[in-house]
Amino acid sequence: MSDLLIEILTEELPARFVDNARAQLVEHVTTHLDESFIVHGDIRGFSTPRRLVVLARNVKEQTEARTMEAKGPARASSYDAQGSPTPALLGFCRGQGVDPADTYTVDVADKSYIYARKTVAGQKSSELVEAFLPRLPHEITFPKMMHWEESGFQFARPIRGLLALLGVEVLHWEIAGVQSSNTTFGLRVGKPKPITVASPEDYMRRLREAFVIVDPAERRRLIEKQADKLLKPLGFKLGDNMSDLLDEVVNLVEYPSVFLGDLPKIATELPESVVRSVLQQQMHSFLVYDQNGNVVPHFLSVRNGLTDFIDIVRRGNESVAKARLLDAAFFIQEDMREPLEAYVGRLDTLIFMDKLGTMAAKTLRLERLAACTTVYASVTPEEEATLFAAAHLSKADLATSMVKEYTSLQGEIGGVYLSRAGGSPDIVSAIREQYVPRSPSEDIPATRVGRLLGIIDKVDTLTGILATGFNPSGSEDPYGLRRAGNGIVRTIVESRESVDLEILVKKAVEGYQATGSLPHPEDLQQKVLDYLKGRITQYFKEKQLTREFAPLEYLPLVELGSIPERMQALHEAAGGAVLVTLADSHRRIQNITKGLPAATSLPADLLLTDPEELVLRQSAEAAAPRILQFLAVRKYPEAIRTCEELAVPVTVFFDRILVMATDERVRSARLLLLCYLKYILGLVCDYSKLT
Amino acid sequence: MNFEEMVSKLERFWEDEGCTRLFPYDQEVGAGTLSPYTFLRVLGRKPWKAVYVQPSRRPADGRYGENPNRLYMHHQLQVIIKPPTTDIQDTYLRSLYLLGLKPAEHDIRFVEDNWETPVLGAAGVGWEVWLDGMEVTQFTYFQQAGGQEVPVVAVEITYGLERLAMFVQEKKNVYELEWHEGVTYGDLRQQVERENSIYSFEQADIEALVTMFDLCEKESQRMIDKKLITPAYEYLLKCSHTFNILDARGTVGVSQRMAYLARVRRLAYGCADLYLENENHE
Structure with a gap:
């Protein structure tokens, strides 16, 4: 057993790339060792700004001999009429290095195939490692790559040295004109002196002596x-x-x-x-x-x-x-020679985003959105005034020298200037908080107006990006689309704020129409809402919260902020026998009404005659207004309890009534009744997802 | 070590490394990269090694000679090596040691900084070099020029001479630098800085400059059509500087700005294409 050490020495890698590159190196080395059948112990990655290193402990010098099965041609095409091997079989045998007489037949799904079993002798691990070493640098990818020599090979920064040792054996490889050697370099101090490395343990010791801590x-x-x-x-x-x-x-x-x-x-x-x-x-x-x-x-x-x-x-x-x-x-x-207001006037010199007009136009749109107070439940007139004033000043600091120099201070600087000039503390905090949360770990804004300003700003941005025809896919988020979407969802859910996103998005689209820059208006509103719904589903998935609310099939988007409370109520009701019955009922209703729209009311002359269906109709019509009332005042436990009252009538209905009656009028009346129940229950949650 | 000694030492150092020492290009440029010694020579496959000082004018950075760090015109020492040698970083570090900086006494770092000049369709990746926290050099591997991927990479090392001199002379104010024994940077430059700041922020005749831009653009394009690279490129430089003054004057709106940059870029691409065409003919 020996240790295997691999070092790729580079010019200084961008700090933000290093951790990920090290992880990739470990992953690829592990895969290669396993795929080469090399027995090894623990594998660890190390790195500094100038080197990516991997150390595999207890690597066996030889691989074990092993038998391998290879699938050949179909038996039917392997022998001719005389029973002699065909060229197809002979070719296969030559490739595998076996005699046709040593092959055997295996039936795979009604068809017979020729198989060969051969013994692969054990190989020297050093040779197997040397075979995969040159592939390693090709397999590591970086968010930004460069080329620097004639082969055009791409890496984050130029590679200047390669080293691989299996025990004391020096392995040979080459990439981008760099030959491997048994030397490396220490910390840059004065004239660089090559350090000869005898073994993996020696590497760690020598580098420490040369003032490099690789871990x-x-x-x-x-x-x-x-x-x-x-x-x-x-x-x-x-x-x-x-x-x-x-x-x-x-x-x-x-x-x-x-x-x-x-x-x-x-x-x-x-x-x-x-x-x-x-x-x-x-x-x-x-x-x-x-x-x-x-x-x-x-x-x-x-x-x-x-x-x-x-x-x-x-x-x-x-x-x-x-x-x-x-x-x-x-x-x-x-x-500060001028008030923050003066900078609002200069926003027409700043582009918001390519094809989307200036920051002045964005400010106008934010003001419009801030004025749509029907979108936000229960804002006070004071909050309304603060929101409008904050929206008006929100982007002003982008025109200041300070933010041009320190872009990450956007929002913050506007707040500081306004505060130092004696502005209203409420407007100050809203301006400061508009970009929050900037990362998944940052808290959402602490003030209500800050949250609302943040939401309208992000909805406007999201709408704009999607209006450029940008198609969100993959892991890249070049325009901050995902960050904006997640920010909206997190702010609403975590603050329990009630915001009618459907209307807000509609207004946002209208805002772009009014400011004259909307390159791709087709289905924009729907595109934005679909994107947001995707972020909502993702949010609940990542939080590993229950699935009852994730589909949002019935739940209007305006209820997004109520989901945590609904979940809490459901959590408290969970385990009760009635809820289990209700879940079962909801499932049956959904199955039988699949593809039919939910019905928000029932006609008076609905053709229902059997007692069980009449009872169900009565119970449903009695429950519906109470459920709506409870939801309106956010009394979710009560809403759930009212739903539970429907569990028994639904069960009895399904036990006694044949929904799919032969008389078409009867059948559709019964289905309509169930579609109404689908609507009522769905207002609270998707019980069918309960397990 | 005064300013002129420092510059001579660096120039001599790179001459010894095989670079041709050139004089500053005799036109206004915003950065050493715009000199044809860089922009045109990094195109194509021909090897090129050069060192030159380039006074660089950035009208918007002018501060009337009152700011200790910011200047209308500063001086860059530009080194271009194409293709780069494998020990180019160590060579660069030796040039710093030559200025009396002892490696054990300082913290010299290569901190990621990628650079692009959209107006030239040029981009590169590299670092800013920090000397005890102060950026003293921009170190870049060209990846694109004239809107195309470069077939042979050039390394561009741009020393900020004022910054470096302030470090070497331990001065907090650029105007206190000693240029020549008994002559300060302020003696030579402060009045010029003041005048040029007043000009570009307050006095520049906008209408005249707009006309000048149009004329220079036309002349550059005419020379591109005649396949005369040098005059075409020199008129492009005039366009670029004229635009920089207009920009500093604060009269260029956003969409106008994009349009101006696009006009300069079109000329740059035209010159780059001609240069490559020429090289292919040889």
């Missing part, structure tokens, strides 16, 4: 430990939710050394969000907080290299931080 988990631990050591004695800590930034920093260094820098005085005069953007996004550094969660005038950063001369590195970073913060302060000061 990203270890680098992460080191950063955390060093940060702790610096911050704890001072009573400081890092902020929450630093995991993403930490992941990025881990992939920016081969050997981390943490240092604490001082922030310039100007930092205290700037909004925290601005300081955070400058440090985290532009400098990949961390803000530092005291125990009460207040920012302190320091930042924490990670050097790629040793602690020697770290004061020089710290001073350099401090002056960069100072220059950038001064720059930001300058922008804010310049921007």
Whole structure:
């Protein structure tokens, strides 16, 4: 048994690609080893900004001999009339290296085929590995690839070295003009010196000596430990939710050394969000907080290299931080010479999206949508006024120098400027929250107007993107379509907000018509609604919530926000015997009325005569208005209980009545009754999906 | 080390690496990439190694000579190597060591930064190089030029000379840099910065510039039709600079802006096609 080590040495890979590329490498090496019948132990991936590494433990030097069965031609075409082997059989045997006499027949689905069994001798693992090594770099894909030499081979960045060792044996391979060797390179410090590696264990040791820690988990631990050591004695800590930034920093260094820098005085005069953007996004550094969660005038950063001369590195970073913060302060000061309102007038110089007109047009559409108050249940006149004012100012900050320079601060900067100018706190928070949630882990807006502004902005964006004829498919989300869709669904469901999406989407389409940019208006409203329904289904699937509400077949979209409460009510009712009967009844109703539309009412002269069907009609007509009433005031347990009252009459009906009567008029009357029940029950949930 | 010494050292370094040292192109450009020494030479298959300083004008970045970091015109040292050598990153790092930067004392990083100039149909992938957190160089592998995938990749190394000099001389304000012993950057440039900022933000005659753009575009197109690449490209550069002033003047609306860029791009593609046609004839 030996260990197998493979290293692809590159120029600096984009940090955001590294984790995924490492996972791909591990996956492909595992597949190749298994497909080559090489017995191996644990397989682990390692990486730094400059290398992708995989280590397979306890790889057997030889594969076992094994027997293989191969399927040949049909028996009918394998022997001629004289019983001699045909060219087809002979060809097969030659290919498999067996004698025709050693073949046998197997019947596969009424037909006989020739089979051959052959023994494959054990092979040297090193040869098998050498056979798949050159394929590995081809199999790793990146979101953005490049070419750099004449073969045109594509990778994220140029490959500069290849290394593979099976125990002490050096394996040979070649890709994009690079020959493998038994050497690698350490941390970039001065003149590069090749390091000769004797074995996989030697690789880890040698690289550590050359200041490279190949295990990203270890680098992460080191950063955390060093940060702790610096911050704890001072009573400081890092902020929450630093995991993403930490992941990025881990992939920016081969050997981390943490240092604490001082922030310039100007930092205290700037909004925290601005300081955070400058440090985290532009400098990949961390803000530092005291125990009460207040920012302190320091930042924490990670050097790629040793602690020697770290004061020089710290001073350099401090002056960069100072220059950038001064720059930001300058922008804010310049921007604030005018009120936020003044920037609304400049939105006609900014394109919203290709083919979709300017930000000024978008602002007009948002104002229109904000004014459609029938869409949002129970908004107060104050909320209505705030929403309109916030919609009017929502995009203004895009025209400021600050947001042009720091795009991720959109919304935030508008809020800061308005707040500093003494604007209404409600409008300020709505402007700040309009882009929230930006990621699946971020909470939805805290204020009602913020949520509504976010929803109308996203519905407008979604409608626009689909209007360009863009066809959402695959895993890519180039225009943020999925993010917008998920944001709408999450905001409504998680806030229990009642928003009539059907009308909102209709108004959004009209808005584009009014502002004169709608390249593909065909079926747009339906396309948007279908897309949203898809996101809703996906949302409930991902949350692994029950299926009763996922189809939304009967549930109007306006009820999206009520789903969690309905689920809670259903959860409480679950387990009762009546609910089981009801589920069964709903299923039977759906089966027999398949393809028929739900009926929202029954005609007075419906041809029903048998007592069981009359009872059912009576019960249904008595229950319906009460169910509607309960739903209107969101009393879901009561609505469910009222549905449950129908369980017995439905069961009795199905037991005694033959729905598919020969008399067509009787049959259709009974079906109509059931279609009415389908409607009533469906208003609450799809009980048939209960198990 | 003053500014001119630093520039000489870098130029000499790349000359020793086999690059032809050229003088700055004698026309206004927005970046070293627009010089025909880069834009035309990265096209096609012919090898090319060059180093040159290129003053680069970005009217919208002008700050009346009052901002310590932002300039109407800054200086780039442009290195183009086609095809790139396999140790190009190490070679670049050695050029920094030559300026007295000791590798053990600093944190030098290659941080992902992909670059594109839509106006030239050019794009590349690479990094910005950080020196203790400060971006001092743009390091790019050309992938496309003139709207086409390049058949042979060129590497473009663009040093921001003011940034680098501020680092080397430990100065916080660009105007305090020493250019020559006893002569500061401010002595040479501050008044010029002020005047050019006033011109491009306040004084530029919009109507005249619009006419100039039209005339230069026409002349460039006429030369493309005559298959004279150099004059065609030089008039394209005039178009590009004229547009940059109009842009800084704040008079170009969004759709207009797209239209102007498309007009320059069409000329760029025309020049690129001619250049490639020429190379194929040789």
